[in-house]
Amino acid sequence: MENDDNKQVKKPPMTDEERLALAAKLDKDLDDFIENLPKRQPSTEPLDENWLEEFDKHPFFMKKVPEPGEELHPLYEGLQQLKYDPNENTPEELALSYKEDGNFNFKHKNYRLAVIGYSEGIKVRCGNAEIEASLYNNRSAAHWFLQNYRSSLRDAESALKYNPNHEKAMQRAANCCLKTQKFDDCIKFCDRILDKIKNADISEVRKQAVNGKKAAERNERKKQAEIKKKTQEENMLIDELSKLGVKFNRSNLSLLQPQFAELEMHHVHLNKDKILIWPVVFMYPEHKTMDFVQQFPCNSTFQEQLELVFDEKPAWDQNGEYKIENLNVYYEYDAKKRVKRVGKQKMLSEVLQQPSFVLTAGTPCFLITVSGSEAEKQFLSSY
The missing domain is CATH 3.10.20.90 (Phosphatidylinositol 3-kinase Catalytic Subunit; Chain A, domain 1)
Incomplete structure (x- = not known):
C-alpha cells in the first residue's frame, strides 16, 4: 500500500486570468533580456544601392520563383541542390519535387515553365505508374492551355498507358482529337468514357466529332469531284491543243x-x-x-x-x-x-x-x- 505522502498531487487547470498573467510575465522577461543585451554602435556605412534587390533574392523573402537562366542566391541554389540531389532523394521523391514545381507554375498560369517542370519529372523515370501517369497528364494539361493540341494528345495517350482508366487524361485526349480533327479517335475516346459514366460535356464532344466527320467526308467527296472535273477539263484541253498542233510539254501543264x-x-x-x-x-x-x-x-x-x-x-x-x-x-x-x-x-x-x-x-x-x-x-x- 502506497504512503499518502508519495501520492502525486494533481494540479487544477489554469484559469484564463492565470494564462494572461503568465503570458504578460513572459513578454516582460523577453523585453528585459533584449534591453540588457550589449548595445551595438549604428553603422555609418551607406546602404548598398542594390540592397532591396539582394533582399528580394534571398530565399526566405523572395516573392517569385527565379526565371530560367537568372542568377540564383547561393542559399537558394544550395536548397535546390539539396532538393534535386539524386544522392539525397529517391527517384520517386525527385519526380514528385519536379511535379510540385510544375504544379506551382501551372497554378500561376506559367504553362511553359510548367511543361519544363513536368518534363524533368518524366525524365527521372521513377518507376511509379501513378506518378508517371500524373506527370504526363499534367503536362498534357499545360500543353492544352498553350494550344499545343498534338503534344497534349500525345501526353494524354502516354498517361493512359500507365493508367488506362485515367479519366482526366481520357477526356483531354477526346478534346484534343476534336481540335486536331481526328474524329474517329475522338469518338472512340468518348465511347470509352460514356461506357462508364454519364458526362454531358463528353456527349457534346462526341456529337461534334460525329458532325465533323460527316462534314470532312462531304468535303473530301467534293474535293475528289473537283479533281475529277479538273482532270477531265485538262484532258479536253490537251486534246484541243493537240488538234490545233500547238507545241507544248504534255507532261507538264x-x-x-x-x-x-x-x-x-x-x-x-x-x-x-x-x-x-x-x-x-x-x-x-x-x-x-x-x-x-x-x-x-x-x-x-x-x-x-x-x-x-x-x-x-x-x-x-x-x-x-x-x-x-x-x-x-x-x-x-x-x-x-x-x-x-x-x-x-x-x-x-x-x-x-x-x-x-x-x-x-x-x-x-x-x-x-x-x-x-x-x-x-x-x-x-x-x-
Whole structure:
C-alpha cells in the first residue's frame, strides 16, 4: 500500500486570468533580456544601392520563383541542390519535387515553365505508374492551355498507358482529337468514357466529332469531284491543243500557266462552245511597253483584237502613228534569233499551227511595229 505522502498531487487547470498573467510575465522577461543585451554602435556605412534587390533574392523573402537562366542566391541554389540531389532523394521523391514545381507554375498560369517542370519529372523515370501517369497528364494539361493540341494528345495517350482508366487524361485526349480533327479517335475516346459514366460535356464532344466527320467526308467527296472535273477539263484541253498542233510539254501543264502577273488568272481554257481562249501579250518595242489581252479567242483575227486594243489612242502614242492600217505583227522564233510577220487577217489558231511557232510561258507574245518606220527598221536589224 502506497504512503499518502508519495501520492502525486494533481494540479487544477489554469484559469484564463492565470494564462494572461503568465503570458504578460513572459513578454516582460523577453523585453528585459533584449534591453540588457550589449548595445551595438549604428553603422555609418551607406546602404548598398542594390540592397532591396539582394533582399528580394534571398530565399526566405523572395516573392517569385527565379526565371530560367537568372542568377540564383547561393542559399537558394544550395536548397535546390539539396532538393534535386539524386544522392539525397529517391527517384520517386525527385519526380514528385519536379511535379510540385510544375504544379506551382501551372497554378500561376506559367504553362511553359510548367511543361519544363513536368518534363524533368518524366525524365527521372521513377518507376511509379501513378506518378508517371500524373506527370504526363499534367503536362498534357499545360500543353492544352498553350494550344499545343498534338503534344497534349500525345501526353494524354502516354498517361493512359500507365493508367488506362485515367479519366482526366481520357477526356483531354477526346478534346484534343476534336481540335486536331481526328474524329474517329475522338469518338472512340468518348465511347470509352460514356461506357462508364454519364458526362454531358463528353456527349457534346462526341456529337461534334460525329458532325465533323460527316462534314470532312462531304468535303473530301467534293474535293475528289473537283479533281475529277479538273482532270477531265485538262484532258479536253490537251486534246484541243493537240488538234490545233500547238507545241507544248504534255507532261507538264504548268508550262501553260502565264508568267505575267497581269495574266496569271487567265490561262488558256475552253469556253462553253469548246473554243480555246488564250491570254496574249502585244509588245511595242519602240515604246518599251505592252498590252495584256486577257481573252483572245482562237477563232478571232489579229485585226479584231487590235481594233479593241486601239479603240482609244494610247497616251504613249503622242504622234498618233499606231493606226490599225499602219501596224505590222511579228513573233519571234528559232530561239529568238529570227522574227516572222503575221498577217492581221490571220486567226490566232492559224498562227499557233505554224511549224515555226513554239509556245513558251503559256502566253503567245507578239511584237507590234509601225510599218516602214525607222523604229521598225532598227527593230528588224537586231535579228
